Amino acid sequence: MDNNNEKRKLKQCPFCGVTNNGQNMIVEIYDEELYKYTYCFNCKSSSYNWNVRHIETLLNAEIEQLKKDNQLLVKQINKIKKGDLLWK
Numbered sequence: 001m002d003n004n005n006e007k008r009k010l011k012q013c014p015f016c017g018v019t020n021n022g023q024n025m026i027v028e029i030y031d032e033e034l035y036k037y038t039y040c041f042n043c044k045s046s047s048y049n050w051n052v053r054h055i056e057t058l059l060n061a062e063i064e065q066l067k068k069d070n071q072l073l074v075k076q077i078n079k080i081k082k083g084d085l086l087w088k
Contacts, residue, residue, distance in 0.1 A: 011051050016043035026050075 010026045012019040018040060020026045025041050038050035 010038060011053065013040040013043060013045065014047070014050075014053065015045040016040065018042040 010020055010028070013026060018025050027039055027041070028036055029039050029046075030036050035048060037046050037048045039046040
């Protein structure tokens with residue numbers, strides 16, 4: 001199966017938290033105008049932007065930046081402990 005035909009992985013339901021896990025609890029359906037939306041059989045919710053989680057994307061980016069900042073601070077602290085001053 002090539003990448004173009006692979007089914008994209010749907011995130012867990014933003015309303016009830018259920019995941020697909022091979023049980024087809026979350027499916028993609030086309031409406032009358034042929035717009036694709038995602039439907040959760042567990043809580044009966046639906047959304048046209050199922051996998052779009054703006055806050056999740058922003059938080060993940062912030063976490064990555066904080067990890068980088070933390071690594072830099074650890075390196076600087078280790079230099080100070082060894083007697084290497086930052087301004088040298």
